[in-house]
Amino acid sequence: MDSGRVIKNIEQHVHLTQEEKEYLESVLLPMKVSQNEFIEETGKVTRYFIHVNEGCLMTYYTDNQGNDHVIQFATPGWWTGDLQSFTKAMPSIYSTRALADSSVWLLPKVQMDTLLDQYPVFEKYFRIIFQNSLITHQQRIIRNLSMSAEGRYQYFIDKYPTLEQFVPQKYIASHLGITPEFLSKIRRKLMEK
């Protein structure tokens, strides 16, 4: 599996020396996951920060009534996982599963720590990644507070048109914060227009 893509993604934000690239490559673990397979599970401590290379993952929370709530769909170039569990070694409240056959890179906790300690450029890189992610999370909160379900769905398909091919509708509904039944109604209404 070619690690070139991770490097390319990272170099969109920071410049890496040959040594930094080689070190990163030496600590990333390649992994293939087939559709519906779990990478991380609720209740266990997350040991890896996950970078998607091919396919599609989803990270979600299951509440005590058994309902799933999707916090993220991750396509190639995205990091995912439970940051709290990963950084603080707490049992995870999320699960991460493959929605399609996928290939990912795993960055183990200890290696991430050394990476950050030894090479300041990775501090910068993850500072930028988390900063951007924080911005998009704030915007998602705002959309949830200020837009109707229909508006949020339109925004979603507009913004992530490629996701519909991987993601069953019920998980899109879950990500939008509505029931699959209601999403179905919205879709019919939009078709009729």
Added chain:
Amino acid sequence: MDSGRVIKNIEQHVHLTQEEKEYLESVLLPMKVSQNEFIEETGKVTRYFIHVNEGCLMTYYTDNQGNDHVIQFATPGWWTGDLQSFTKAMPSIYSTRALADSSVWLLPKVQMDTLLDQYPVFEKYFRIIFQNSLITHQQRIIRNLSMSAEGRYQYFIDKYPTLEQFVPQKYIASHLGITPEFLSKIRRKLMEK
């Protein structure tokens, strides 16, 4: 105004040398704001990242129907502002106002850039700050998706008991994603119990 508190807050996460402390102190601008005064306004480019020293601020989004949606209340020790506007020099979609007479430190954009460039420790510091903030934002999304308004209110007063003294109820309602009228009903219901 004593800059010791900012330093103390930062040193909860990273260790600073004397030089780093002095440089930071030399670029922070102290500012007093009185109740209801704006620090940043929608439509203008955010020039400062704001650190609260005393009092309480709120950062909120106003939608095109004129409704406000609070994304953050900031009390002493917290950073606030519109990160997207600040880092990408875009017009801000948020406003930041004082809910009480407050004192803050302003970190101007250019100075933040040099700070990050010159002293890797600040990359680490902000990486940690953004990472933690990202975690809490994800949790807030999950609460909005999985809990009732009453549940979210209980969580809020439980988690931020001191905020009620500064924050008018209508802004708590806004933060929870409900109307002031409905929050009023919830409160009565809880009183009667």
Added chain:
DNA sequence: GAACGAACTTAATCTAGTTCAATTCAACCA
């Protein structure tokens, strides 16, 4: 100290979205 406005409350009515239950549809696979 009257008058004003802003925050909060109350109650009636309304609606966006849920719940539940039945039906269809497609994929898998033995």
Added chain:
DNA sequence: TGGTTGAATTGAACTAGATTAAGTTCGTTC
């Protein structure tokens, strides 16, 4: 080839929370 299973759809009944509008409380100002 037919049976099973889970995803999507449909529709009826329901509810959490919104909307509207009127009233209350209270601090501020002239």
